[in-house]
Amino acid sequence: MASITIRNLDDEVKDLLRKLAAENDRSMEEQARVMIRAAVEGQLGPSGRIDQIERTLRELTSARSPAAPVAGMGKIPRGLSGKRILLIIGGGIAAYKALDLIRRLRERGAAVRVVMTSAAQEFVTTLSVGALSADHVFTDLFDRNDEHDVGHIRLSREADLLVVVPATADLMAKLANGHANDLASTVLLATDKPVLMAPAMNPRMWSHPATRRNRAILGKDGIAFIGPAKGEMAESNEAGEGRMAEPLEIVAAIEALLDTRPKPLAGRRIIVTSGPTHEPIDPVRYIANRSSGKQGHAIAAALARLGADVRLVSGPVNIADPAGVTTVHVETAAEMKEAVEQLLPADAGVFVAAVADWRTATAAGEKIKKVAGEGPPALQMIENPDILAGVGHHKQRPGLVVGFAAETQDLVSNAEAKLRKKGADFIVANDVSHESGVGPSGVMGGDRNKVRIVSKTGVEEWPEMDKDEVAAGLAALIAERLKTIVV
Numbered sequence: 001m002a003s004i005t006i007r008n009l010d011d012e013v014k015d016l017l018r019k020l021a022a023e024n025d026r027s028m029e030e031q032a033r034v035m036i037r038a039a040v041e042g043q044l045g046p047s048g049r050i051d052q053i054e055r056t057l058r059e060l061t062s063a064r065s066p067a068a069p070v071a072g073m074g075k076i077p078r079g080l081s082g083k084r085i086l087l088i089i090g091g092g093i094a095a096y097k098a099l100d101l102i103r104r105l106r107e108r109g110a111a112v113r114v115v116m117t118s119a120a121q122e123f124v125t126t127l128s129v130g131a132l133s134a135d136h137v138f139t140d141l142f143d144r145n146d147e148h149d150v151g152h153i154r155l156s157r158e159a160d161l162l163v164v165v166p167a168t169a170d171l172m173a174k175l176a177n178g179h180a181n182d183l184a185s186t187v188l189l190a191t192d193k194p195v196l197m198a199p200a201m202n203p204r205m206w207s208h209p210a211t212r213r214n215r216a217i218l219g220k221d222g223i224a225f226i227g228p229a230k231g232e233m234a235e236s237n238e239a240g241e242g243r244m245a246e247p248l249e250i251v252a253a254i255e256a257l258l259d260t261r262p263k264p265l266a267g268r269r270i271i272v273t274s275g276p277t278h279e280p281i282d283p284v285r286y287i288a289n290r291s292s293g294k295q296g297h298a299i300a301a302a303l304a305r306l307g308a309d310v311r312l313v314s315g316p317v318n319i320a321d322p323a324g325v326t327t328v329h330v331e332t333a334a335e336m337k338e339a340v341e342q343l344l345p346a347d348a349g350v351f352v353a354a355v356a357d358w359r360t361a362t363a364a365g366e367k368i369k370k371v372a373g374e375g376p377p378a379l380q381m382i383e384n385p386d387i388l389a390g391v392g393h394h395k396q397r398p399g400l401v402v403g404f405a406a407e408t409q410d411l412v413s414n415a416e417a418k419l420r421k422k423g424a425d426f427i428v429a430n431d432v433s434h435e436s437g438v439g440p441s442g443v444m445g446g447d448r449n450k451v452r453i454v455s456k457t458g459v460e461e462w463p464e465m466d467k468d469e470v471a472a473g474l475a476a477l478i479a480e481r482l483k484t485i486v487v
Helices: 011-023 029-039 049-065 092-106 126-133 151-158 169-176 185-191 203-207 209-220 247-258 294-305 335-344 386-394 412-424 468-480
Strands: 085-090 111-116 161-167 193-197 229-232 239-243 268-272 280-283 285-288 311-314 326-328 348-351 358-360 380-385 400-407 426-431 451-455 458-462
Touching: 029 426, 085 092, 085 185, 092 111, 092 126, 092 161, 092 247, 111 126, 111 151, 111 185, 151 185, 151 412, 161 169, 161 185, 161 247, 161 311, 161 358, 169 185, 169 193, 169 209, 185 268, 193 400, 203 209, 203 380, 247 294, 268 294, 280 358, 294 311, 294 348, 294 468, 311 335, 335 386, 348 386, 386 400, 386 412, 400 468, 412 426, 412 451
Parallel strands: 085 111, 085 161, 161 193, 268 311, 268 348, 311 326, 348 400, 400 426
Antiparallel strands: 229 239, 280 285, 358 380, 426 451, 451 458
């Protein structure tokens, strides 16, 4: 689907679009799509006064809200309405992502004030930041206008949460060691509010003993972290752990930190598996699949937001560990099975990982070389352990076992067969074929999903949603089911 850029609209129309987007927990782009669809279907009627259009649009678009709960899903916990975020932008190439983060936060109803370091101003301008935040941008500890009433103390206390994006090695070192020689570091030391840091730096800087030591100190001091993730760096030929979390991942972490609602899963321990497994053929080749881990990681985060003690067993992925979740990283199906069994007993298990069904009987110790005229080597394949079935029939079986079925044909019948065979309580089935029509790039690796909940009592179909919304709905369903289960 093509993206939509909102330009050249009257201020009145922009205000209406912004208001409707906030009410429906959408981005302005998503809201515009819904409005365009309604207009194409002829439901808006002839053009008229803005208040008449607003009434019609509110009725139509709220009814179409992708966040509207379906049977069994419960209320999806989203939105930052009324929350005040103080965003500290550090000096790194990832500072440009702060612009999108400001937009995402304001779309969700948050008020955003920004402090920029002098280094940050080398990457993004105060003009851009001020336009997006619709507020004054604070840059100087000794600004006569800002500091006439001890502005750095006021900034640090008036916010509900301080967010550092990107959290550079320098900013982490200053806070860990109590330095305060500019506005950003002074605000961080003067605050009595929670702080979230999104680190971003070269992989060698992130792995340096000094940085790791500062990260450990800050963690003990109560600072929350999101990321960094593994991936390509801005520098040529550089890759590894140090890439900043994406804006929507940071938003999810902010929502989790500020969510003061009841925690129906408090005291519950839940195991989640996510991502693919890599089964080695030789030191450079392996058997894998297209799973990105986005859905499994989103489910782990959603369960944690409801208060669960979540233990995530993740295969190799290129996304950040979810905030508030204990993550165990594995490579192969055998390693995932062992990690899961080590985490038993648990109240529930949610098995989202796309585990490879087969592996080579013996992985070669050296790279298998191609020999002209001999053709490809024969690989002897053996079956991998069935993790879901193993837990479903385990002597320490969790009270609730949820499996996933990624199918390209006969979705429901295959999911029903899996339900009977694996000992699960229900199966979340999704169509991962190219013909599924889900999202612009499909389910595997994409950001959207459409699932069916298959259980002994029948099949419940959910509409197409973002994977975060599927995760929130599934977490609500698990919380409801666990009310009646005593483990």
